[in-house]
Amino acid sequence: MNESAPLTAAELARENEELRHQLREAEELIAAVRTGAIDALAIQGADGPRIFTLEGADHGYRTLIEEMNEGALLLSPEGTVLYSNGALAELLRCPLEEVLGSDAVSFVPAAFQAYWTDLVARGWEGRVRGELPLQTRRGLLRPFTVSMNALTFDGAQALAVLVTDVSAEQEIQTIRAAVVKQNALLDRTSEELVRQQAARLAVEQAAAEVSRVLEGIPQIAWTADPDGTITYFNRRWLDYVGEEYASAEQLASHMHPDDFEAGIPQWLHSLATGQALDVELRIRAASGDYRWMLVRALPSRNEQGEIVQWIGTYTDIHEQKEALERIDLAQNLLLGNFEELTRVNIDLDNFIYTASHDLKAPITNIEGLVQALVSELPAEAAPQSQVALILRLMQDSVERFKHTIEQLTDVSKLQREHGAAIERVPLAAVVEAVRLDLEPLIQSLNAEVTIDVAECPPLPLSEKNLRSVVYNLLSNALKYHAPERRPQVRLRARCAGQHLLLAVQDNGLGLDRAGRQKLFGMFQRLHDHVEGSGIGLYMVKRMVENAGGRIEVKSQLGVGSTFSVYLPQ
Numbered sequence: 194m195n196e197s198a199p200l201t202a203a204e205l206a207r208e209n210e211e212l213r214h215q216l217r218e219a220e221e222l223i224a225a226v227r228t229g230a231i232d233a234l235a236i237q238g239a240d241g242p243r244i245f246t247l248e249g250a251d252h253g254y255r256t257l258i259e260e261m262n263e264g265a266l267l268l269s270p271e272g273t274v275l276y277s278n279g280a281l282a283e284l285l286r287c288p289l290e291e292v293l294g295s296d297a298v299s300f301v302p303a304a305f306q307a308y309w310t311d312l313v314a315r316g317w318e319g320r321v322r323g324e325l326p327l328q329t330r331r332g333l334l335r336p337f338t339v340s341m342n343a344l345t346f347d348g349a350q351a352l353a354v355l356v357t358d359v360s361a362e363q364e365i366q367t368i369r370a371a372v373v374k375q376n377a378l379l380d381r382t383s384e385e386l387v388r389q390q391a392a393r394l395a396v397e398q399a400a401a402e403v404s405r406v407l408e409g410i411p412q413i414a415w416t417a418d419p420d421g422t423i424t425y426f427n428r429r430w431l432d433y434v435g436e437e438y439a440s441a442e443q444l445a446s447h448m449h450p451d452d453f454e455a456g457i458p459q460w461l462h463s464l465a466t467g468q469a470l471d472v473e474l475r476i477r478a479a480s481g482d483y484r485w486m487l488v489r490a491l492p493s494r495n496e497q498g499e500i501v502q503w504i505g506t507y508t509d510i511h512e513q514k515e516a517l518e519r520i521d522l523a524q525n526l527l528l529g530n531f532e533e534l535t536r537v538n539i540d541l542d543n544f545i546y547t548a549s550h551d552l553k554a555p556i557t558n559i560e561g562l563v564q565a566l567v568s569e570l571p572a573e574a575a576p577q578s579q580v581a582l583i584l585r586l587m588q589d590s591v592e593r594f595k596h597t598i599e600q601l602t603d604v605s606k607l608q609r610e611h612g613a614a615i616e617r618v619p620l621a622a623v624v625e626a627v628r629l630d631l632e633p634l635i636q637s638l639n640a641e642v643t644i645d646v647a648e649c650p651p652l653p654l655s656e657k658n659l660r661s662v663v664y665n666l667l668s669n670a671l672k673y674h675a676p677e678r679r680p681q682v683r684l685r686a687r688c689a690g691q692h693l694l695l696a697v698q699d700n701g702l703g704l705d706r707a708g709r710q711k712l713f714g715m716f717q718r719l720h721d722h723v724e725g726s727g728i729g730l731y732m733v734k735r736m737v738e739n740a741g742g743r744i745e746v747k748s749q750l751g752v753g754s755t756f757s758v759y760l761p762q
Contacts, residue, residue, distance in 0.1 A: 264337075264356035267344070272297050272313065275351055284337075284358055286329035297354075300327045302334060316341030316352050324359070336360055413507035417490070419500045421464045430507075435479030449475035449483050456488070467492050467500060473514075476507065484511040560591045617651035618659050620686060620695070627663045634671050640680035642667075649686045649693060652760055658736045662695075665729040666756050670699035675751070692742065692759040699755075704748040712746060733758075 258265045264281025266274050274295050282289040285300055301309045305325045315321045320342045326334040340355040407414035407427045415438075416425040426438040434447055445453065452474035463470040470490040475483040490505030567584055624646050628635075635642055652659060667684065674680035683698045704712065713734040737744045741761045748754035 263358075266292070266297070266354050266356070268297055268313070268352040268354060270317075270350060270352075281356055284335065284356065285327065286331060286333070291330070300329075302326060302328050312339065312341065313352065316354070317343050317350075319343075327356070410506070412509075413486075415505050415507070417503040417505070419464075419502065421460065421503070424502070433476070433478055433507075447477045449477070451475075460490075463490065463492075463503075470503075470505065473510070484509055485514040486510065556591060556594050560588075560595075563587050563591065617653050618656045619651045620649045620659070620693075621646050623656060623659050624663055624684065627660060627667055630664070631667055631671065634668070638671060638674060638680050640671055640674070640682060643681075643683040643685075645683075645685040646695075649688075650762060652693060652762070654736075654740050654760060658740070662733050662736055662758060665733050666697040666758070669729070670697055670701060670754075670756075673754075674699070674701045675753075688762070689759065691762060693762050695758040695760060697756045697758075698753065700753040703750040703752050703754055704746075705750045713744075 258278050259280075261278070262280055264284050265276075265278045266281055267276040269275050274292055274297050277289060277292040279289055282292050285292065297313075298306055298309060302325075308323070308325055312321060312323045312325075320340070322338065322340050324336070324338050326336050328334050336359045338357045338359055340357075342353050344351055344353045407416075407425075410427075411429070413429040413433060414425075414427040415423060415430070417423050423438065423441065423444065431437055436443075438444070448456065456472050456474045459472045460470055462468070469492075470488065472488050473485060474488060476486045477483050487508040487510045488505065489508070490503045492500040493502050493504055495501050563584055624644055628642065628644065634640075654662075663684075667682065670682045671680060678700065681700045684696070685698075686693060686695045688694075713730050734744055737758055737760065742759045744759070745757045746754060747757070
């Protein structure tokens with residue numbers, strides 16, 4: 194109580210009048226509540242009981258709310274149900290008097306209470322809508338949608354909540370889904386019928402097209418069912434045998450007896466396994482002659498992989514068959530000739546080996562006689578006398594004869610060495626050894642020799658043969674030099690596809706076209722001023738070809754030559 198001055202009589206009268214006015218309003222409110230003019234609810238709060246009313250001026254709206262099917266309620270800021278219509282009480286299976294004054298969250302399942310609290314909080318700020326289940330007093334759950342909006346009644350804030358049962362709507366949605374599913378099934382059925390009709394039409398069109406194609410091809414065409422029974426022959430069959438196809442017995446009667454036993458088992462095997470048929474047999478024509486036919490057939494399958502029919506052809510291969518027979522005959526003849534030539538070569542090699550071996554003895558005897566004659570000459574005989582000159586010539590002839598016999602022996606060995614297992618030989622080492630052997634000749638000619646083989650891989654050629662190839666090519670390039678210019682020889686090697694190219698180039702005498710054609714023949718010598726037997730290049734060619742390679746030459750008379758050796762890597 195304030196420690197102010199005592200009120201005057203006028204002030205006390207005015208305060209008393211205000212209290213009387215408030216008392217009258219309270220009495221009128223109580224009377225209105227008692228008579229039903231307004232609805233009111235007394236809520237016990239921290240500051241004492243509070244009364245919430247719905248004024249009679251809104252009685253029309255109250256009637257509307259009470260009559261609608263949706264549940265309606267008003268919530269206080271604390272969540273207390275200030276008002277509920279009868280529809281909500283029925284939806285919650287709870288007496289109306291239990292709903293009024295209760296805490297609204299008590300009808301919300303525990304799992305959705307956080308969602309409800311958030312929904313209410315947003316409802317106080319503006320319009321909001323949500324979906325959640327509410328539970329009845331018996332604990333049953335029913336799905337609802339709730340709409341919330343803050344309103345003012347008697348100067349106090351309240352949250353208006355409209356509750357709609359959606360269980361019926363869910364049932365309707367289920368029914369609609371079933372209807373949609375049924376309609377979709379009907380649509381698919383209709384589409385399947387349309388597709389099947391289109392497929393039948395397509396099959397008929399395809400059959401007509403296949404028939405047209407089979408009638409248009411030059412081969413005899415036929416079809417059979419999955420069991421192998423012939424169902425169709427095109428007009429080429431009639432043209433060939435002179436009669437329409439009638440039965441399997443008719444077809445069998447046109448087959449050559451020798452081919453019937455071989456062809457039928459293959460056809461039965463194809464029917465049993467589904468494998469393609471491919472057989473050659475003879476069919477009798479209308480003229481009575483048998484002609485070779487290539488019979489082929491493939492299975493035609495449906496979408497399930499089942500054989501629905503066989504489609505085949507008879508192709509006339511009589512001319513090709515006879516041509517193959519002639520080729521086989523010619524091949525057999527060639528094989529016989531090859532074997533005969535092989536025997537001749539072996540005989541020649543044996544003859545050369547025998548001749549060279551048998552000639553060594555008389556040559557040795559001649560050499561001994563010449564040496565005996567030389568020893569019988571008087572010591573005072575002039576070295577330049579006619580007898581001494583003849584003896585030297587005889588000795589030179591004997592040496593050349595011995596060298597020729599040695600080369601003939603080497604030629605006979607080439608065939609025997611062909612096909613023997615060999616190891617890979619480094620080219621650079623072989624070339625360097627040959628260069629050292631020819632160094633005196635190089636120095637005497639003041640020749641310029643260039644070698645470029647360092648990067649080459651080892652070669653599958655015997656070391657002796659590779660050395661012989663390199664030696665012959667390098668020595669010939671030096672020996673057949675042009676007298677008027679300094680000899681220049683270049684030996685290089687590089688990879689050329691699957692071969693290694695070994696090239697020897699010189700600026701020597703060169704060859705004309707006629708000389709190039711005789712170059713690799715045995716005992717062919719194109720320049721008589723240089724010593725030689727004319728067998729070196731023949732042996733080089735044989736060795737290179739025996740190794741699976743080849744040798745080529747490009748030459749110009751008076752300019753020089755290039756020998757190219759292609760050896761497999």
